[in-house]
Amino acid sequence: MDDTIVAIATALTAQAISIIRVSGSEAIFNVAKIFTNKNLLNTPSHTILYGHIKDNDEVIDEVLVNVMRSPKTYTKEDTVEINCHGGIKTTQKVLELLLKNGCRMAEAGEFTKRAFLNGRISLLEAEAVNDLINAKTDAARSLAINNVDGLLTKKIRNLRDKMAKILANIEVNIDYPEYEDEVEVTHELMEDYLKDITINLKNIVNGSQNGRIIKNGLNVAIVGSPNVGKSSILNYLLDEEKAIVTDIPGTTRDIVEGSITLNGIMLNFIDTAGIRETNDIVEQIGVNKSKKILKEADLILLVLNYNELIKEEEKELIKSIDKNKLIIVINKNDLELKINLDELKDYDYVLGNTIDLDGLDKLKEKIIDKYNLGDIIYNDMAYLTNVRQIDLINKALEEINNANKAYLENMPIDIIEINIKEAWNILGELIGDAYTDELVDNIFSNFCLGK
Template sequence: MKSINQTIVAPTTSLTNQAIALIRISGDEAFDIINKLIKYPIDKTKNVLFKKLYDEKELVDEVIITSFVAPNSFTGEDVIEIACHGGILNTQRIIKLIIKKGARMANKGEFSQRAFLNNKIDLIQAEGINDLIFAKNEMALKIGVNNMGGIYNNGILEIKNQLLDVISRIQVSIDYPDYDDVEGSSIDELTLSLEKINVYVDKLLKRSKLANSITNGIKTAIVGKTNVGKSSLLNALIQEERAIVTDIEGTTRDIVTGQINFQNLTLDLVDTAGIRKTNDIVEKIGIEKSLNVIDNSDFILLVVNAENIYDQDNKDLISKIGDKKHLIVVNKKDLISNKDIIEISKKFNNVIFTNASNYDVDDLINCIEKMFLNEELLKNENLVLINIEQINLVEQIKDKLLKSLNSILEGMPIDIVNVDLNVAWNLLNELVGEQYDEEIIDNIFKKYCLGK
């Protein structure tokens, strides 16, 4: 971790030809540095000023300077933000001047890292900022905004307080065994308290796992026999000619991928080789990969034609899919009679009709959105985490809480119970960032883009 005492600079907008670019300076020398680039020094106060920047006596640009005084800034430090004309060369020139006057180039995410280290945000809020920036759909955007603002963080802080209370009661019982009337320290009372904490953590984990899958990409396999329109369906969904489409059976011999972002969910699509009996060695390898993709996917689109929907190969595929969430996509609906559509719909509850070659997939898209639309996530006013590292921490917390609860119920010594509870407590502190390792913090903020 580079010294937090150094003053840093970075563009907070992308380096491109644009009307306005924004450059941020943060650190103790922010005001001193900007005053070396203007004729009339600005006072160390919060302000917005129009100024001319100079390189010695040469005019560089006319800019708007917004100043913030520690601790009342995003980073908690003195901050200067410069809105300059947005040419690439112009922005780079100003940054080089600022570095020449005493700043250094910021690392990725270093402004947010300083905000965290200066107690302006906790780690959940910090991760929310990154989730907001890289959101793929509206749900991810909403969760990122909520977590960035810390709107629902009180729940996790309350759980911390409740767990600390349980640990304290147990510790009193250990340190003073003669006092058996400490309020809330009976086995029944401790069990009840731990069960309440465990319920909250369990719900948080379930919400977060679901949200992580929906917002980061549900692993979706497009499978079926040869020449039923799997590649056409992939192209129609992502609006891109990514897969090769021909009338020749067995055209797709390997895995082709794509991604589609709906309003509240994202699908990671995999188009697989058509499944059929073949003597072609290369095609056999592709078919084997297709079957493996089914095992590793969370959602299956089984593409069929009306004339082969009932054959043994498709029955085998449906059996292979098992209980996985799936849709049977009957393609080439323009070739199907209304009578056949009604008959097929009666025999399959999860069937949808498309004409992928004509990009007629609106019914399929609407059906997928309804399948994965989760009202609890959309309306729930509770904390939801979509970062996989955070979710892993919550899993560890749940594991330790459950282990402690089982130990109490099994009559284990109370001091053994407290060992796991203390681990859970430390993990909670790690989740919100009240306890951390510098190297881990560095790695967390390296995921951020430059200037944030």
């Protein structure tokens, strides 16, 4: 922890300016070894110096150097940022020079880790920084920025304060049982308190669902019998939107065939090969992989043929899918109507075809509608976004549910309090106010290089 670390803070591509960041007790000293402007060692904090980076006598680059002295820096350590003149080679050369002159290559997320360890940012903020770096869409970036600002931390802290007051009241009742003038937390009061806490927590949990969608996007599976046009629909969606990439590893364990953004939200199309390539789809539903895909997808597009009656196995497939994440796409409506639409009246469906692309825009609208994609982005952005956070908030909610259960069982207040206190502790852990041992290592192994 005491050594000085260095990393290229900007993406390593050909661009106008790239920044190399150095942090640690010897940051200024090490940079001074390769920097021509001799004022560096004595310059006040938060100043910019002009000069050249030199390897012995050879001038490598003409640079501006930002000097920020401890503790008012991102890591709370002495920090130097060298603004190089872009170019992959030049930047790498400067980095190499620093490595030769006493700096060590930063590990993934090490700057943020130091910021956290030195008490500069909370755990939640630290995680948000990671999200910011990894943000794929504008919405995700704005979400991450909100977390860095601590909006969510503030929300949780407010809830915790509220809970702390209740807890303190109960403790007072216990320790001073004969002081009748103090408000006693009765079962009636407890009912109200629990309702209030539950609503607050649920809001955060619901928000966390949106947060996950913003961050990771929706995983979409397209399923249906052979030859109903699944591939054409997929290709249409990908083509139309100039698909970002193909074959990028998705955030789930499945392979994503391609992604598009819809209203700022990523739609990741999961490889449903396991389902598509068989002749008898219903038979395949028994296959684990297919089941898993249907379960894990956030959205399932089931494609039916306008020109055929709904087959028995298709009916069963429809039944097996959670209605809340199912949109039925009835393809080939350029042909004669044979399907019985009455049977689908309880489901979300759209009509269309891939010949004249009729109806496929309606599909997009349907998706936006179904997932409130329009609202998500313009809402306030204090969402939890990663698995650990969501896990913790769910645990807190579970404790409050247990408190509710204990309340209904007429357990004594001081027993119900145990659950509330636990939830309160979990929320503390979430915003980094409480300590558990493995937490830090866990979080920081997820960080990317640079910041």
